[in-house]
Amino acid sequence: MQVYMDNNATTMTDPKVVEAMLPFYSERYGNPNSLHKFGTSVHLPLSKAIDQVYTGINAAESDDIVFTSCATEANNWVLQSVWIDKVLNSDKNHMVTTEVEHPSILATCKFLEEQGMKVTYLPVNEQGIVEAHTVRSFITDKTALVSIMWANNETGMIFPIQEIGEICKDKGVLFHTDAVQAVGKIPVDMQAVHVDFLSMSAHKFHGPKGVGALYIKDSQQLTPLFHGGEQMGGRRSGTLNVPGIVGMGKALELATQNIEATMALIRSKRDRLEDALLELLDDVMVVGDRNNRTPNTILISVRGVEGEGMLWDLNNALIGASTGSACASEDLEANTVMLAIGADSELAHTGIRLSLSRFTTDEEVDYVIEAFTAAVKRLRAISSSYAKVGPTPGGEAQACDLLYLHDKCD
Amino acid sequence: MAKDNLLGGSLWDAYSNKVTTLMNNPQHQGEITEEEAAAHGNKLIVADFGAESCGDAVRLYWEINPETDVIENAKFKSFGCGTAIASSDVMTELCMGKTVDEAVKITNIDVEKALRDDPDTPAVPPQKMHCSVMAYDVIKKAAGLYKGVDAESFEEDIIVCECARVSLSTLQEVIRLNDLKTIEEITDYTKAGGFCKSCIKPGGHEEREYYLVDILADTRRQMDEEKLAAAADAGALGDFEHMTLVQQIKAIDAVIDESVRQFLVMDGGNMEVIDIKSSDDNIDVYIRYLGACNGCASSTTGTLYAIESTLKEKLSQKIRVLPI
Numbered sequence: 001m002q003v004y005m006d007n008n009a010t011t012m013t014d015p016k017v018v019e020a021m022l023p024f025y026s027e028r029y030g031n032p033n034s035l036h037k038f039g040t041s042v043h044l045p046l047s048k049a050i051d052q053v054y055t056g057i058n059a060a061e062s063d064d065i066v067f068t069s070c071a072t073e074a075n076n077w078v079l080q081s082v083w084i085d086k087v088l089n090s091d092k093n094h095m096v097t098t099e100v101e102h103p104s105i106l107a108t109c110k111f112l113e114e115q116g117m118k119v120t121y122l123p124v125n126e127q128g129i130v131e132a133h134t135v136r137s138f139i140t141d142k143t144a145l146v147s148i149m150w151a152n153n154e155t156g157m158i159f160p161i162q163e164i165g166e167i168c169k170d171k172g173v174l175f176h177t178d179a180v181q182a183v184g185k186i187p188v189d190m191q192a193v194h195v196d197f198l199s200m201s202a203h204k205f206h207g208p209k210g211v212g213a214l215y216i217k218d219s220q221q222l223t224p225l226f227h228g229g230e231q232m233g234g235r236r237s238g239t240l241n242v243p244g245i246v247g248m249g250k251a252l253e254l255a256t257q258n259i260e261a262t263m264a265l266i267r268s269k270r271d272r273l274e275d276a277l278l279e280l281l282d283d284v285m286v287v288g289d290r291n292n293r294t295p296n297t298i299l300i301s302v303r304g305v306e307g308e309g310m311l312w313d314l315n316n317a318l319i320g321a322s323t324g325s326a327c328a329s330e331d332l333e334a335n336t337v338m339l340a341i342g343a344d345s346e347l348a349h350t351g352i353r354l355s356l357s358r359f360t361t362d363e364e365v366d367y368v369i370e371a372f373t374a375a376v377k378r379l380r381a382i383s384s385s386y387a388k389v390g391p392t393p394g395g396e397a398q399a400c401d402l403l404y405l406h407d408k409c410d
Numbered sequence: 411m412a413k414d415n416l417l418g419g420s421l422w423d424a425y426s427n428k429v430t431t432l433m434n435n436p437q438h439q440g441e442i443t444e445e446e447a448a449a450h451g452n453k454l455i456v457a458d459f460g461a462e463s464c465g466d467a468v469r470l471y472w473e474i475n476p477e478t479d480v481i482e483n484a485k486f487k488s489f490g491c492g493t494a495i496a497s498s499d500v501m502t503e504l505c506m507g508k509t510v511d512e513a514v515k516i517t518n519i520d521v522e523k524a525l526r527d528d529p530d531t532p533a534v535p536p537q538k539m540h541c542s543v544m545a546y547d548v549i550k551k552a553a554g555l556y557k558g559v560d561a562e563s564f565e566e567d568i569i570v571c572e573c574a575r576v577s578l579s580t581l582q583e584v585i586r587l588n589d590l591k592t593i594e595e596i597t598d599y600t601k602a603g604g605f606c607k608s609c610i611k612p613g614g615h616e617e618r619e620y621y622l623v624d625i626l627a628d629t630r631r632q633m634d635e636e637k638l639a640a641a642a643d644a645g646a647l648g649d650f651e652h653m654t655l656v657q658q659i660k661a662i663d664a665v666i667d668e669s670v671r672q673f674l675v676m677d678g679g680n681m682e683v684i685d686i687k688s689s690d691d692n693i694d695v696y697i698r699y700l701g702a703c704n705g706c707a708s709s710t711t712g713t714l715y716a717i718e719s720t721l722k723e724k725l726s727q728k729i730r731v732l733p734i
């Protein structure tokens with residue numbers, strides 16, 4: 001059996017989504033900006049997709065949802081353009097974010113810091129979230145923007161977006177949320193929260209890769225990142241990715257149609273997996289209260305087993321998982337979230353993320369329980385952490401100073 | 411960046427079959443107890459290197475014959491990724507049957523080579539090179555314990571890049587000889603910094619004592635200082651044409667103080683050097699007369715000639731003095 005347990009990195013494109021996209025490659029390939037029939041005939045399916053996305057997050061007619069090439073673009077757009085609009089061309093100079101954002105936020109912040117922006121990186125608590133009152137206390141009259149993710153990619157922990165939104169509204173500060181791990185997984189209702197900008201990405205909810213969107217409340221000012229033609233009302237130039245947008249609309253519709261029921265289904269499998277691992281294995285820990293987590297995610301720390309070694313064994317069992325994020329496995333670094341939540345430093349390299357989807361089956365869960373416990377058993381048998389004979393006096397090693405590197409990439 | 415780097419590349423696919431096989435089934439994993447060692451009349455040494463918090467840890471067990479110093483049996487335990495486990499396994503194998511003195515000569519390069527399928531193809535991708543370094547460090551630690559000396563005493567030189575085993579002195583020499591200006595050049599010449607990259611600058615995989623950025627900056631600073639000192643020495647020897655502007659002004663002032671100024675002051679005047687402009691053929695010294703000299707008749711004839719010929723004689727034939 002082969003099991004994909006890495007749905008926070010990306011998801012299978014739902015075959016129904018692929019089906020909806022297919023006509024827009026070789027049959028209805030017109031450019032929607034053209035005057036002729038080839039072009040204009042794709043307007044209807046595009047409007048439908050736009051409707052599906054507006055409905056999916058309950059955006060108002062007066063809001064904009066601008067399609068982008070990915071959430072990384074949407075995140076860059078907000079940060080870089082707020083820098084231009086509110087810092088270069090106004091009197092602000094500061095923004096607030098968290099230590100556990102995706103690199104598309106953190107690396108952009110670092111870049112803006114080089115340009116002169118002041119950035120406050122808020123730490124998370126032992127639950128892996130920042131509390132709203134912490135955000136409030138760091139907003140000053142120089143603050144242009146607060147950017148805080150809706151749900152974390154590694155832990156699945158859900159941040160108090162509603163409260164943070166109220167605080168930002170109160171203080172008259174722009175609020176952006178990277179909702180890539182929330183949209184399609186948990187209810188996202190733009191009329192129930194005060195959010196100025198929201199980023200999302202289709203490939204995280206069974207849509208195609210290479211298409212995302214930025215929600216802009218009340219169509220407010222935000223200098224474009226891409227200049228060029230008049231596509232998307234001039235807000236984001238570039239010929240529209242027609243199949244991508246159609247696919248994103250369809251995918252979001254499928255993901256949100258019965259979201260409570262879908263969540264319950266995924267959650268029951270996730271909880272069964274989590275409970276089994278916690279019961280069958282000693283010295284394991286799952287990060288964050290499961291009731292405040294996206295229903296598909298488990299970040300489990302297995303004492304004495306190095307994360308990449310664990311991934312290796314899982315991969316041998318044809319299970320795809322992650323050490324917290326896709327590119328972290330290339331970069332060999334400690335799991336930032338593990339450190340941020342204040343876990344024991346010995347656990348910094350032991351995090352394994354299992355992320356399910358609505359396509360995960362009970363058989364797959366059973367198989368993962370078995371393979372996971374077998375891998376832990378084998379690796380602990382090799383592990384120095386579980387060795388019985390201690391070092392010769394003087395032969396002990398010292399612990400490391402842990403490095404905080406923000407390079408988690410999915 | 412170029413075509414080959416567009417995709418991150420698949421880390422595990424770059425492993426040799428040997429790495430894969432040993433990770434899946436390490437041969438020397440296990441422990442040796444005091445009792446077992448004692449039963450053979452041997453001494454047990456157990457050494458740790460690395461730590462879980464660093465992401466890699468290894469514990470090495472040696473059973474040493476106290477008569478011959480031969481490592482008769484060895485085992486390891488490891489917390490780490492596939493390459494860390496495979497490197498520890500091969501390292502343990504390499505130790506067996508060697509004397510402690512022979513074993514300390516095993517380097518991380520030997521460990522990595524022993525993991526290759528084909529002698530010319532690296533066993534692991536660059537960013538995994540450091541895993542074999544740990545295998546090498548733990549040997550030094552064990553040997554130090556056995557001999558009752560510090561592990562560092564086995565190290566003859568300060569190793570800056572562990573992965574490629576490049577020493578501080580080599581780096582300084584290569585930077586000087588080849589006038590290297592960037593880290594990329596250093597990596598091209600020595601391979602240092604080309605693997606796990608920890609030694610390039612602070613903030614990498616592990617903390618280091620020396621970083622390439624600092625070594626480069628320090629060596630370049632030394633080189634610049636030496637150049638300046640050389641120029642100053644040349645100046646003292648009279649090589650006026652190769653001095654810096656500041657040195658030239660100082661040299662001219664010195665000559666004027668010594669041989670000219672007193673005569674001007676006697677007549678109630680003075681002069682100052684305003685600027686120096688050098689071309690291939692001439693060094694033009696712009697001066698301004700002060701006090702009584704200003705406007706006096708000989709200031710453009712006799713006095714000027716006297717100043718110019720003194721400077722020519724003492725400093726350079728190329729000098730022309732131009733009053734403004």
Ligand SMILES: Cc1ncc(COP(=O)(O)O)c(C=O)c1O
Binds near residue numbers: 070178180201
């Ligand atoms: C929280 C978060 N933000 C942003 C991104 C980037 O999305 P994209 O791949 O569409 O650029 C990801 C995933 O990769 C993510 O998990």
